[in-house]
Amino acid sequence: MSYFFELPLITDLTEDQQMALDELKSIAISGGAGTGKTVVSLWRHIQNMETSNKYSVIVTYTKTLGHYLSMSVTAIENNKKYKLKNITPPSRQVFTLKDFNKLEGQWKVHEIIIDEAQDLKLETLKKIKTHADTISYGADFNQQLYEKTVNEKEIKNLFGKNIEYNLQQNFRNSYHILNFVKGILPNFHISQSTLDELKDENIGIKPIMFISNDFEKEIEKIIEIINEFKSDTHNIAILLPFGETNDYTKEQSVDKYYDELKNKGISCSKYYNKMKTDNIEIDNIHITTFKSAKGLEFNTVIIPEFHKFKDNVKKVSVVNEEDYYVAFTRTKKNLYLMSSEKLDFIDNDICEIEYLKDNYNSKYISNRNNDDIPF
Structure with missing residues (x-):
């Protein structure tokens, strides 16, 4: 779609x-x-x-x-x-x-x-x-x-x-989204008057960080989120720092997550700047980079590999706090973070935290025929 x-x-x-x-x-x-x-x-x-x-x-x-x-x-x-x-x-x-x-x-x-x-x-x-x-x-x-x-x-x-x-008036983000942004990125100006206004008019729900060091469980949770919300009018984005896969970026690349989801029967689109195409397709389940998401908005945003946030902004020249600001503020409703560990700079005041247990059961049921080509 x-x-x-x-x-x-x-x-x-x-x-x-x-x-x-x-x-x-x-x-x-x-x-x-x-x-x-x-x-x-x-x-x-x-x-x-x-x-x-x-x-x-x-x-x-x-x-x-x-x-x-x-x-x-x-x-x-x-x-x-x-x-x-x-x-x-x-x-x-x-x-x-x-x-x-x-x-x-x-x-x-x-x-x-x-x-x-x-x-x-x-x-x-x-x-x-x-x-x-x-x-x-x-x-x-x-x-x-x-x-x-x-x-x-x-x-x-x-x-x-x-x-x-x-x-001044924010039409996209809820109080809980901007309160999270202010907590994670304190140097970015978000006025208290904006937060107070949103608290009265659009309090929303807190972002949720799912914690697991099992990649398959992470993918299962992403698919569960997609299946919970997908509809003709609900846009879902999976946002990552990098587009193509190489030795450093492979865990955080658009290509990796696109291939994983396509292989499990999820219909979606992808885009990043180095793709050699003039015909861009944007489906309402879209996997893209932080930079390429700018200017767009989605009902639900999923950010994998969030445990690498601090390392990325300190060590990687092409990713900075502004990139994460863009990623966080793309959502109109839901923000989900995927992390392999508990992060000491995030607490329950700004974000709900949920561990994906070993007995986690995904609601995902593939409707793809076994002999379908998965890409």
């Missing part, structure tokens, strides 16, 4: 979101994970194209988010005419950074909207600026995952006239 996405109605936007949407000048949207920055960007683009007779495009860094945005955008008639200084705009509405850099010519549009702008380099932003008089962007520097990208001061200097809108 495909990834389920439903763009919120324009009438459901908050006052702050509506103000940002209706602003005629260039905007700069900030706010934490789950505050609706991408929703505002999507609606601004749709409103430009459908009601304001403006041609706009959306640019984002990752292929996965680009695919997600493309699914979300309302189709516009190809033969609609726009007054663009006699310059023909590109035919597409959503571009990954890689595809945007392939564009040639002196084309121009009314507005370019950059989603996850903190992931782009300053020189790239300067290039984008030449293709529209109006440049709007959304950014959260808590989610800056790549080195040598623009910093907050640089982007504000470059787009100094943009009207700033800071979104």
Whole structure:
């Protein structure tokens, strides 16, 4: 089943979101994970194209988010005419950074909207600026995952006239999810007012950490979770630090968990940046890396090999606390962590802890024929 996405109605936007949407000048949207920055960007683009007779495009860094945005955008008639200084705009509405850099010519549009702008380099932003008089962007520097990208001061200097809108209300994460994030990542700003508001309006349930040093039991528990929640409208993600398998990453790779689940009859999709494909598929059971999950949201998130959290952020150059922040905040409801041992920095105040016993019985029953090819 495909990834389920439903763009919120324009009438459901908050006052702050509506103000940002209706602003005629260039905007700069900030706010934490789950505050609706991408929703505002999507609606601004749709409103430009459908009601304001403006041609706009959306640019984002990752292929996965680009695919997600493309699914979300309302189709516009190809033969609609726009007054663009006699310059023909590109035919597409959503571009990954890689595809945007392939564009040639002196084309121009009314507005370019950059989603996850903190992931782009300053020189790239300067290039984008030449293709529209109006440049709007959304950014959260808590989610800056790549080195040598623009910093907050640089982007504000470059787009100094943009009207700033800071979104505060978190629509995705519950109190217990953000309380867990604050406990694990104390250097990331999560305001007490946000927690207090969520405690009243969306307390949610605590994350659960399952402990077992038996890989088969871990896989059985993951399958049990999938079978408990899977439906047409429930998105499940298994998030890992690494994509492909090598001597170091093999225990924490997308490929490993994808192969294990496919071999046990679980229908799912996978993606990571080094996969050689332009045709991304996102099913509602999806295995991907922390970085490729950015911008997406899921009802249930499972993070295996969590006992390697501290080693990863200390020793591995491509994984940092920002990656884990992204992973934790992808969930709308359930967060499950898999660990081979009890971790001294996690207690019952922020996370439930459950040991997978030797007599653990999985509810999983395979419906795959014995002679099916398991991949």
